[in-house]
Amino acid sequence: MKKERTVILQGEQCRCRCIHRDRVDAAHEHALASRENEKLATLFKAMGDPNRLRILWALNREEMCVCDLAQFIGVTESAVSHQLRQLRGLHLVANRREGPVLYYRLDDDHVRDLIELALEHLREE
């Protein structure tokens, strides 16, 4: 149980006290690529809003149009549109036009799996 203290220089000023240099190195080595980590975070963040989550869960059952969704979660149609735009950008939802109305649906089965997996986590305590 020896603890080795290593001071690492970073940039110009050294202020960092780093206990386990080996672990830090290993962490860097196994870390996700920065870009991938960023995209992953964006994905989770997208699912991390109550209203967006409600939308996704609802679309998991059947496709709905913007004003249905607005009515469902109780916000402006504009608000829903903004959210859907974001979800679309992440390939979480897709739409289909029928006349003037756009029907939105889930674009990816992973979404349901992600939600259900997370639910397991919640319910296990």
Place this chain on the structure above:
Amino acid sequence: MKKERTVILQGEQCRCRCIHRDRVDAAHEHALASRENEKLATLFKAMGDPNRLRILWALNREEMCVCDLAQFIGVTESAVSHQLRQLRGLHLVANRREGPVLYYRLDDDHVRDLIELALEHLREE
């Protein structure tokens, strides 16, 4: 393909044009309980920050202490501590004290599964 237009009164003012009342009702019926939806969103949001995600992914490999993590992701130890507090509150990480240093580890295997599932989504496009 008939489209039925239904206007629904909500509260005092009616401004909502709702196309498929049945779908809205069904959505409400199958929706997650409000409280559960909220907690779920909080969970995803917690994973929706690049630095927290880096922390979780690193801890998935081996336990690390606060200053290791600070060094690893390049922020203040204070910042890491704040994040860990949040993750601990959600039962995503747990710690173990050894003298003055706290070793953090993942508290739940679901976390790894969630990340890997989300990675699948990313890599499929």
Place this chain on the structure above:
DNA sequence: CTCACATTTGATCAATTGTTCATATGAATA
């Protein structure tokens, strides 16, 4: 073409977030 409707877009604003700094706690050692 004109009108009505579904949706989108852009501006705006309050609320939340993530970080840092300064300071406090708590454990081990001299």
Place this chain on the structure above:
DNA sequence: TATTCATATGAACAATTGATCAAATGTGAG
């Protein structure tokens, strides 16, 4: 006990977010 180190906490602040409103698209019907 005094000191040092690891971590936690609280205040402060810039940056981001999610909502709304107002106005612009774009579609189909008359």
